Amino acid sequence: MLLQLEGVIAGYGSGSDILRGVDLSLDSGAFTCLIGPNGAGKSTLLRTISGLLRPRQGRILFRGRDIGGRRPDLLFRDGIAHVPQGRSSFAQMTVWENVLMGAYSLADQRQVDQGLTQAAELFPIIREQRHKAAGLLSGGEQKQVEIARAMVRQPTLLLLDEPTLGLEPRAARVVVEKMRMLNQLGTTLLLVEQNARMGLSAAKWGCIMELGTIKLQGMGDQLLNDPQVKRLYLGQAAESA
Amino acid sequence: MSPGLLAQSLVLGILTGGMYALMAAGLTLIFGVMKVINVAHAAIIVMGAYLSLTLFRHLGIDPLLSVLLLIPVFLALGALIQWSVVNRLAERDITLTVLMTFGFAIILEGLQGAIWTSSYQGIKTGYSLESFQLFTLYIPVVRLISAGISLLLLAGLYALLTFTKLGRAIRATIQNRTAAQLVGVDVRLVTTVSFAIGIAIAGAAGPLLGMLFTFYPATHWLWIGKLLAIVVLGGLGSLRGAFVAAMLLGIAEQVTSVTLALGWAPMIFYVFLFGVLVVRPQGLFGAVERQSL
Ligand SMILES: Nc1ncnc2c1ncn2[C@@H]1O[C@H](COP(=O)(O)OP(=O)(O)OP(=O)(O)O)[C@@H](O)[C@H]1O
Ligand SMILES: [Mg+2]
Numbered sequence: 001m002l003l004q005l006e007g008v009i010a011g012y013g014s015g016s017d018i019l020r021g022v023d024l025s026l027d028s029g030a031f032t033c034l035i036g037p038n039g040a041g042k043s044t045l046l047r048t049i050s051g052l053l054r055p056r057q058g059r060i061l062f063r064g065r066d067i068g069g070r071r072p073d074l075l076f077r078d079g080i081a082h083v084p085q086g087r088s089s090f091a092q093m094t095v096w097e098n099v100l101m102g103a104y105s106l107a108d109q110r111q112v113d114q115g116l117t118q119a120a121e122l123f124p125i126i127r128e129q130r131h132k133a134a135g136l137l138s139g140g141e142q143k144q145v146e147i148a149r150a151m152v153r154q155p156t157l158l159l160l161d162e163p164t165l166g167l168e169p170r171a172a173r174v175v176v177e178k179m180r181m182l183n184q185l186g187t188t189l190l191l192v193e194q195n196a197r198m199g200l201s202a203a204k205w206g207c208i209m210e211l212g213t214i215k216l217q218g219m220g221d222q223l224l225n226d227p228q229v230k231r232l233y234l235g236q237a238a239e240s241a
Numbered sequence: 242m243s244p245g246l247l248a249q250s251l252v253l254g255i256l257t258g259g260m261y262a263l264m265a266a267g268l269t270l271i272f273g274v275m276k277v278i279n280v281a282h283a284a285i286i287v288m289g290a291y292l293s294l295t296l297f298r299h300l301g302i303d304p305l306l307s308v309l310l311l312i313p314v315f316l317a318l319g320a321l322i323q324w325s326v327v328n329r330l331a332e333r334d335i336t337l338t339v340l341m342t343f344g345f346a347i348i349l350e351g352l353q354g355a356i357w358t359s360s361y362q363g364i365k366t367g368y369s370l371e372s373f374q375l376f377t378l379y380i381p382v383v384r385l386i387s388a389g390i391s392l393l394l395l396a397g398l399y400a401l402l403t404f405t406k407l408g409r410a411i412r413a414t415i416q417n418r419t420a421a422q423l424v425g426v427d428v429r430l431v432t433t434v435s436f437a438i439g440i441a442i443a444g445a446a447g448p449l450l451g452m453l454f455t456f457y458p459a460t461h462w463l464w465i466g467k468l469l470a471i472v473v474l475g476g477l478g479s480l481r482g483a484f485v486a487a488m489l490l491g492i493a494e495q496v497t498s499v500t501l502a503l504g505w506a507p508m509i510f511y512v513f514l515f516g517v518l519v520v521r522p523q524g525l526f527g528a529v530e531r532q533s534l
Contacts, residue, residue, distance in 0.1 A: 084420070
């Protein structure tokens with residue numbers, strides 16, 4: 001088991017609990033998609049795993065070690081990368097500087113070069129647009145730069161928060177295709193996706209989150225055919241169930 | 242205004258603006274990483290002036306040499322203060338942190354009054370009153386030197402920020418703190434280092450200020466007003482903006498002081514500042530803030 005959450009409770013500041021006891025396991029090499037309504041706590045869950053948020057209770061085991069409360073920069077060095085929801089590039093830095101930041105914590109130049117080469121193979125855009133300020137790219141291009149930046153260090157676990165949000169269907173498919181390729185290269189993926197159909201068909205495993213807990217999980221295609229899931233998340237009329 | 246007079250005030254304005262830019266650089270850098278206005282910034286610069294004065298009077302150390310001596314001292318002090326006090330507070334309450342820098346300014350002012358009394362001071366070296374003629378232009382030597390040193394230090398800062406790994410981490414932290422953390426940057430450490438650099442630049446500006454202007458403990462209030470205007474006009478957190486705005490202020494002051502009267506200079510500048518902010522609330526070079534997290 002690569003990542004294991006046991007009864008994780010978390011929230012912001014002194015506010016109420018947003019995660020209300022999350023149990024979740026990810027095998028090494030898995031591609032898991034997390035869906036759920038707005039405000040369910042999906043982003044909060046990713047932030048808790050990547051260390052931006054400290055769990056109030058429960059355990060988060062990464063490779064068997066409890067990482068709850070560990071700083072995000074250290075967790076990134078441990079192998080957990082997180083591409084947050086919305087735009088998170090360094091807007092006034094060039095595309096290439098953005099990607100270089102992904103290698104910030106690497107001391108070995110050979111590893112840096114290797115990571116950059118691999119990122120550029122998967123995302124040619126980071127070479128094509130290398131001198132452009134990241135903030136000037138389109139939404140889909142920026143997302144690719146952000147994912148490239150997150151993979152330069154070759155993370156074990158990559159958390160992606162709605163990477164296709166706001167992208168036109170073709171750009172969204174490009175991003176999803178890249179995720180599949182990353183997974184085939186051995187990266188374990190946890191993807192939060194608003195487009196449940198696209199997410200569940202790309203991933204092998206699916207989880208449904210509601211009100212701060214994992215309500216249902218199963219194989220991606222099973223969930224796609226589940227009548228209740230169809231009705232609630234795939235926007236299909238009840239009669240088709 | 243005759244072309245000769247205009248050229249003269251442009252040159253003087255640029256030379257003075259260079260030093261203004263150095264004074265404002267640390268302020269805008271600290272704002273960039275911490276989102277805190279360091280109200281004590283000018284008081285720290287004046288502290289540098291007093292220390293340089295004492296080094297000069299008692300040990301005969303030239304103020305230009307004390308620029309070099311003060312940099313490591315202020316760097317260390319800045320890091321210490323940031324690590325022990327400012328960071329702890331800033332992580333809890335940003336408004337209180339601004340108030341605290343206000344308190345720092347008052348403490349420094351009181352300290353300076355107790356040590357050096359509240360009378361006017363100036364650092365007068367053997368070359369203080371020297372000047373030379375370049376074509377029709379009259380160039381005071383200390384202004385040229387202080388502008389030269391300012392530009393040198395600013396170029397160093399620019400190179401640090403642009404070409405080094407630390408510099409990239411500082412810019413990343415300024416532009417998106419959360420994203421910087423998520424790529425392995427220890428943003429607390431980067432913040433401390435940036436703050437220390439900002440304070441070190443302030444310390445370095447002290448002797449230059451002391452050579453060009455008279456000073457007394459309360460002068461920092463005058464200066465912080467100017468510096469705030471510069472960093473706001475340039476766009477909070479933007480070094481390039483602060484540089485351009487400092488030049489504009491320097492030139493505006495000189496030109497108005499020969500055409501109207503010295504007293505009008507600040508007003509002209511603030512009118513200009515006001516005009517710019519109406520059109521561009523983020524300042525000349527400021528980025529529109531984008532919320533992360
Ligand atoms: N920074 C924050 N401070 C306080 N509360 C927050 C913060 N971010 C999110 N919340 C609250 O936590 C709850 C869950 O938010 P979260 O962003 O995790 O939902 P989500 O499932 O990702 O939703 P969406 O699909 O809209 O992205 C919401 O009620 C939200 O108001
Ligand atoms: Mg979300």
